[in-house]
Amino acid sequence: MKTTLKKVILTLAATSAFSAGATDAPPEGITVMSLGESNTMVRITDPTQKYLILPVEERVPDARIDVLVNGEIAHTFHVKLACNEIDYTVPFDLTPYTSKGNVVLNIVNPIDRSYSRDAQDFICWEEMKLSDSFDTSNTEKYRPLFHHTPLYGWMNDPNGMFYKDGTWHLYYQYNPYGSKWQNMSWGHSTSRDLVNWDHEPVAIRPNGLGSIFSGSAVIDSGNTGGFGVDAVVAFYTSAAASQVQSMAVSKDGGMTFTNYAGNPVIPNTHEARDPKVFWHEGTQRWIMMLAAALNHEMEIHSSPDLVNWTYESSFGRGYGGQDGVWECPDLIKLPVKGSKKEKWVLICNINPGGPFGGSAAQYFVGDFDGHKFTCDNAVNDTRWMDYGKDHYATVTWHNAPDNRTVALGWMSNWQYANEVPTMQYRSANTLPRDLSLFRAPDGDLYLSVVPSPEVNAMRGSRESHSAFTLADSVSYSLPVANDGVCEIDLGYNLKDAKGLTIILSNAKGEKVTMKYDPRKHTFLMDRQESGLTKFSRHFPTTTVAPTLSRSSKGTLRLFIDRCSIEAFDGDGNFAMTNLVFPKEPYTTLTLVSEDGKTRIDNLDIFQLDPALALNK
Numbered sequence: 001m002k003t004t005l006k007k008v009i010l011t012l013a014a015t016s017a018f019s020a021g022a023t024d025a026p027p028e029g030i031t032v033m034s035l036g037e038s039n040t041m042v043r044i045t046d047p048t049q050k051y052l053i054l055p056v057e058e059r060v061p062d063a064r065i066d067v068l069v070n071g072e073i074a075h076t077f078h079v080k081l082a083c084n085e086i087d088y089t090v091p092f093d094l095t096p097y098t099s100k101g102n103v104v105l106n107i108v109n110p111i112d113r114s115y116s117r118d119a120q121d122f123i124c125w126e127e128m129k130l131s132d133s134f135d136t137s138n139t140e141k142y143r144p145l146f147h148h149t150p151l152y153g154w155m156n157d158p159n160g161m162f163y164k165d166g167t168w169h170l171y172y173q174y175n176p177y178g179s180k181w182q183n184m185s186w187g188h189s190t191s192r193d194l195v196n197w198d199h200e201p202v203a204i205r206p207n208g209l210g211s212i213f214s215g216s217a218v219i220d221s222g223n224t225g226g227f228g229v230d231a232v233v234a235f236y237t238s239a240a241a242s243q244v245q246s247m248a249v250s251k252d253g254g255m256t257f258t259n260y261a262g263n264p265v266i267p268n269t270h271e272a273r274d275p276k277v278f279w280h281e282g283t284q285r286w287i288m289m290l291a292a293a294l295n296h297e298m299e300i301h302s303s304p305d306l307v308n309w310t311y312e313s314s315f316g317r318g319y320g321g322q323d324g325v326w327e328c329p330d331l332i333k334l335p336v337k338g339s340k341k342e343k344w345v346l347i348c349n350i351n352p353g354g355p356f357g358g359s360a361a362q363y364f365v366g367d368f369d370g371h372k373f374t375c376d377n378a379v380n381d382t383r384w385m386d387y388g389k390d391h392y393a394t395v396t397w398h399n400a401p402d403n404r405t406v407a408l409g410w411m412s413n414w415q416y417a418n419e420v421p422t423m424q425y426r427s428a429n430t431l432p433r434d435l436s437l438f439r440a441p442d443g444d445l446y447l448s449v450v451p452s453p454e455v456n457a458m459r460g461s462r463e464s465h466s467a468f469t470l471a472d473s474v475s476y477s478l479p480v481a482n483d484g485v486c487e488i489d490l491g492y493n494l495k496d497a498k499g500l501t502i503i504l505s506n507a508k509g510e511k512v513t514m515k516y517d518p519r520k521h522t523f524l525m526d527r528q529e530s531g532l533t534k535f536s537r538h539f540p541t542t543t544v545a546p547t548l549s550r551s552s553k554g555t556l557r558l559f560i561d562r563c564s565i566e567a568f569d570g571d572g573n574f575a576m577t578n579l580v581f582p583k584e585p586y587t588t589l590t591l592v593s594e595d596g597k598t599r600i601d602n603l604d605i606f607q608l609d610p611a612l613a614l615n616k
């Protein structure tokens with residue numbers, strides 16, 4: 001997605017006048033009326049311009065803004081309006097309101113003793129501007145080149161993903177008015193190839209029932225709901241004083257949605273959220289998985305028509321990780337590699353309580369008869385979809401082609417997601433991953449996670465090293481173009497070595513150390529010296545995965561994309577996703593064979609194709 005620098009057209013005089021009561025000399029286009037220590041009204045006097053550009057200061061509390069059209073409240077949202085200094089600006093699209101009448105923003109700033117001024121002295125009133133455009137050119141050093149990010153603003157969970165007519169739709173928890181969690185809406189992106197993403201208008205905005213939390217979408221090809229053949233029906237949690245389940249229908253393939261008039265469709269009385277809906281062939285019913293967050297259970301509901309839902313059963317009490325809230329469920333049928341068998345996998349995102357603190361995605365293998373999920377794993381057997389710290393809210397695409405099950409996770413962790421050192425936007429998604437099951441040497445079934453084959457299209461020039469035996473250590477330069485964004489593929493055989501260490505480092509002495517331990521059958525990643533780590537005490541960590549293999553041979557794929565490292569076992573036995581914020585890109589790859597020899601079967605370093613980069 002290419003963005004161009006557009007000249008911001010200002011109609012507001014550089015020095016805006018305001019004082020108690022109406023301004024003496026109103027600036028062109030807007031009038032700022034200060035109404036005391038915390039209340040301010042902004043009248044839009046020039047309705048011809050698209051955006052009101054709002055200055056944001058991240059450390060201050062949210063102001064509440066009611067948008068009044070002819071005196072009626074048409075919309076409410078929250079923004080950290082700049083008090084002392086401006087970190088960045090966000091656009092508020094006025095056109096849906098100015099087209100209907102006179103627009104006044106009634107703004108209440110909380111009285112916060114951390115700043116000793118009345119709202120009337122805030123810098124935001126001077127710097128608020130009308131404009132016909134908003135500049136979305138990338139200003140961020142850590143913005144990934146090949147991972148989906150919002151152009152600006154905050155993102156968390158992937159939502160409502162479906163595939164239709166060659167297009168992958170991705171919605172996501174989005175704050176369009178700042179880069180911290182707030183104003184939950186469904187942002188929207190589309191892709192024809194799972195690599196390049198176009199940014200679409202926000203698809204679902206907060207309404208009278210609350211903000212729009214996570215959920216899913218299905219294509220109703222049988223018109224079971226009566227909304228029309230192939231209507232796209234989205235389910236989300238309406239979150240306000242309570243959390244209830246709502247529905248919205250799209251008749252234009254997922255670009256715009258109309259909220260269902262009979263919402264909520266499930267008026268649950270306990271905290272439950274993140275509905276994931278799918279069609280169950282066996283019972284010819286729609287199934288909704290719902291996270292009963294505080295009960296540590298996933299509820300199963302069924303429906304013939306997407307509108308009327310019946311509670312079937314719950315799964316989870318006592319199973320797996322129980323420390324945090326249960327969120328963002330999914331239930332998928334997966335093939336077992338090397339057999340004709342299929343099994344069901346229940347995905348359960350949990351926060352906190354992840355293996356390395358904070359958020360993580362666990363899964364359970366079992367059976368599902370359309371009414372009840374029965375788990376094959378022992379109650380205390382906890383398994384993780386990804387053994388890094390930055391893989392959460394993972395769910396799968398509805399209707400993916402070729403019977404594939406394609407998953408996407410939010411590449412962050414609630415422990416520090418709001419604090420990571422970016423500003424214009426916050427958070428990226430993981431690379432898309434194809435899921436299946438495999439039988440490990442212990443006889444059990446585990447989730448196999450591999451990068452979706454589409455990501456191979458990102459590869460640009462390749463540097464290949466033929467097989468050799470490593471007795472001590474060897475170093476290679478990483479591609480410098482694209483800030484070292486690359487894929488590294490490594491085939492190894494730990495013949496008699498006690499370990500293989502893989503180090504990514506830069507001239508500043510920052511490094512990420514990975515290590516295979518053939519005795520413990522583990523792979524670890526240590527990011528304690530990876531670069532900027534001090535923004536959260538939870539950030540510097542070492543994460544460890546079981547390799548679920550008894551072989552001394554294996555392959556590893558590493559994807560390095562400015563602020564992230566994703567490590568995938570070549571056979572899918574484990575995935576590990578960790579954010580990193582090096583002050584300079586890592587420029588060197590070092591391999592160390594510990595106490596013995598390692599055969600390097602292959603080493604390929606692919607510069608990821610700059611021509612394909614999402615964010616230049």
Ligand code: FRU
Binds near residue numbers: 156184213214237327
């Ligand atoms: C998971 C989550 C969901 C909720 C959403 C709100 O990260 O807490 O349970 O719907 O985020 O943004």
